[in-house]
Amino acid sequence: MASNAYDVLVLGSGFGGSLLSAILAKSGMSVAMVDRARHPRFAIGESSTPLADSALAQIAKDYDLPELMPLTKYGSWKRSHPELTCGLKRGFSYFGHRRGQPFDASDQLVVAASASDEVSDTQWLRSDVDQFLFQLANQVGADSYEGVDYHLETEQAGWRLTGVGETSPLSLHAEFVVDATGPAGVVLETLGIADQTHELKTRSQAVFGHFAGVRTVADMLVERGVDCDRHPFSCDAAAVHHVLDDGWMWQLRFDDGTVSCGHMLPALGDGEMLNPRQVWDERLATYPFLHRQFSGATLVRPSGGLQATGRLQRLTSVAAGRNWAALPSTAGFIDPLHSTGIAHTLFGVRRIAAAMLGENRLRQQRLQVYSQAVIDELKFIDQLVEGCYAGLPHFRLWSAWCMLYFAAVTSQEHASDPAEVSSFLGVDDVEFGRMLIMARQKLQATLDGDPGPEELASFESWLRDALQPWNRVGLLSPEAAGMYASTAAPI
Ligand SMILES: Cc1cc2nc3c(=O)[nH]c(=O)nc-3n(C[C@H](O)[C@H](O)[C@H](O)COP(=O)(O)OP(=O)(O)OC[C@H]3O[C@@H](n4cnc5c(N)ncnc54)[C@H](O)[C@@H]3O)c2cc1C
Known part of the structure; x- marks a missing residue:
């Protein structure tokens, strides 16, 4: 023994x-x-x-x-x-898709996180x-x-x-x-x-695996005549998000040619089980872009096949x-x-x-300070995430709500010591917390009014003003038109 x-x-x-x-x-x-x-x-x-x-x-x-x-x-x-497999991650890219409809090139958001390949983030x-x-x-x-x-x-x-x-x-x-x-x-x-x-508002679950043979988004866009030169970096060298009617899909590309892919869906009730293969196939069949992107793809990891979680x-x-x-x-x-x-x-x-x-x-x-901080941070992340889901199926509301995360994270990245550990994402910033609550109320009012283009633009405009004290990088600027190069972290 x-x-x-x-x-x-x-x-x-x-x-x-x-x-x-x-x-x-x-x-x-x-x-x-x-x-x-x-x-x-x-x-x-x-x-x-x-x-x-x-x-x-x-x-x-x-x-x-x-x-x-x-x-x-x-x-x-x-x-x-x-010998350690990783992937290049220059930032975050988002592409909106509607059930059964062809991709609309105006539904794109690309946000840089790293200034060059050399200093870039990675997929692990x-x-x-x-x-x-x-x-x-x-x-x-x-x-x-x-x-x-x-x-x-x-x-x-x-x-x-x-x-x-x-x-x-x-x-x-x-x-x-x-x-x-x-x-x-x-x-x-x-x-x-x-x-x-029970204090958390987000309700989602995942189905995921690693695939080979997934076509790049850039390839798919070029095929549709979409101009990828507008992207501040290659949109596949990113945490790719396909934003769907009731959830989203991630795609993270590794240098060995495999891609981590996962669907995030509304969580089922307690005790309800989903069939991962059935969910996967249904989603691909529902969204023509994804269907074509995965037409030659095969699951390569994990050995047990597609994984499904309960509510996360x-x-x-x-x-x-x-x-x-x-x-x-x-x-x-x-x-x-x-x-x-x-x-x-x-x-x-x-x-x-x-x-x-x-x-x-x-x-x-x-240890006591740590305990409270980590719980507050998880609740804060819940607020940053839940609003994105609430904005669906409107890609513009989803994208606008993402800007709250980018305001919080770029504020910390631009701070004199970004690795300062007293607060993750600036959770102790009381003013930001107040603004976040107001933003959620404004989002709800927008959603309740069954928004058209004018209401969506009005929410973006309100949020642009509200974010101003934390917006060092031009978030929501009309000139950027959803393509953000200036958001990269300082080197
Ligand atoms: C679907 C999904 C997608 C995610 N995507 C991202 C992302 O893109 N980016 C990101 O930053 N984070 C992401 N995360 C979060 C990320 O996975 C975690 O933050 C990270 O894994 C935490 O690492 P860890 O070492 O603390 O725990 P884990 O990675 O969970 O490791 C836990 C370890 O404990 C072991 N273990 C389990 N049970 C026992 C036991 N009873 N006794 C002893 N050992 C045990 C396991 O074998 C494992 O080695 C994602 C999470 C999920 C669920």
């Missing part, structure tokens, strides 16, 4: 758990990572952002982990780690990246236990994990435990922490306590829209690391 005592047990060795383990081990703590699965394994959540890049770079500097630095930009990633093939970070944690001293079936319980002096590893039984003790298990939320479950998902939204009422902390994506989750997950996780990793490695007497206070 492996029987060991550690300072910290990190449950879950996704990129978040692995990075936190690497930081703590590198800083001298004894750390054990425990995962039910084994690397490499399929994982979803692949599209990075400038805030994620700067947070990762800051971790590399603060904790003497130079191995991370190449992964913060596309150019250095490709030179240093060609998570099986590669997570394994790399897991191995890094091992190299800097963390112990790891994979494929473990276990039971966790509290003890007077901390935590006890007993279980069966791949070769032998194990019994591990630690003073502190980090829950990095994502939706499993093992520590939250063990402690019986109350859930507050969840939120805990407490994200840290005296001797435990949960990473952001364990504390809650809203939706893939706006690609907030990786950046939020990295902000969480930094805050938990700072609490654990800082002055001992401040640890409790810092």
Whole structure:
């Protein structure tokens, strides 16, 4: 039997758990990572952002982990780690589609996030990246236990994990435990922490997989005579969003030619199950553009076939306590829209690391601040996402509501220290919060009036004025006509 005592047990060795383990081990703590699965394994959540890049770079500097630095930009990633699959992500592109109708070229929105390919964001093939970070944690001293079936319980002096590893039984003790298990939320479950998902307004679920043979959007547009030269960067080197009548589809292109694709749909009721293949085929059959784009596509990952989730939204009422902390994506989750997950996780990793490695007497206070902050941030993301869905099927309302996210994120990207961790997306900006509530009321009034072009333009105009204090990059400017080059993060 492996029987060991550690300072910290990190449950879950996704990129978040692995990075936190690497930081703590590198800083001298004894750390054990425990995962039910084994690397490499399929994982979803692949599209990075400038805030994620700067947070990762800051971790590399603060904790003497130079191995991370190449992964913060596309150019250095490709030179240093060609064996780790990634994709070029210059920003966000959106294309509106109506059921059964041909694509209308006026329904486009392209927003730059990175100024050049060299400094660009990336799409992470998570099986590669997570394994790399897991191995890094091992190299800097963390112990790891994979494929473990276990039971966790509290003890007077901390935590006890007993279980069966791949070769032998194990019994591990630690003073502190980090829950990095994502939706499993093992520590939250063990402690019986109350859930507050009912506070969330977004209701969506996903069907997804990785495909080969998906035609590029640019190719499809050129075929329809649409001028792609208007795009500030290649629209496929992006988090591509196909905005549909009642949901949207993401497409993230990797350099090995495969594409992560997923449909986001209105969530079914509790206990209702969807058939992923049926949903997928129906959606392709409904939207002629997608039908043609996928005509030669085949599913290549994961080995189990198309994946379907239930409702994705969840939120805990407490994200840290005296001797435990949960990473952001364990504390809650809203939706893939706006690609907030990786950046939020990295902000969480930094805050938990700072609490654990800082002055001992401040640890409790810092963990409490973290707990409240991460919950407030998830509620804020809920507001940023829910309004987009509410605007459907109007592509213009969807696009206008997206500008609230871009105002929040570009404000943080342009701040003197974008990786400053006190608040993710500027959630502590009270004025922005007030404006967001007013914007939602205005959106509702617009929707209630069954809007035509004039009402849509009037909402955009109202929002342009309301956003002005946070709009450093020309969002909603009529001259941009939905094509934003000036939104790229400062280098
Ligand atoms: C459909 C979807 C699409 C997304 N798209 C994006 C995106 O484009 N961009 C973005 O930034 N974010 C996205 N996200 C969010 C992103 O996936 C998460 O933010 C990210 O995966 C969090 O990483 P993590 O390491 O904290 O947890 P995870 O990646 O969830 O890793 C959890 C780890 O815990 C292990 N585990 C599970 N149960 C147990 C257990 N009981 N005991 C021990 N180990 C366990 C798992 O094997 C895994 O290794 C998306 C999420 C979803 C659901």
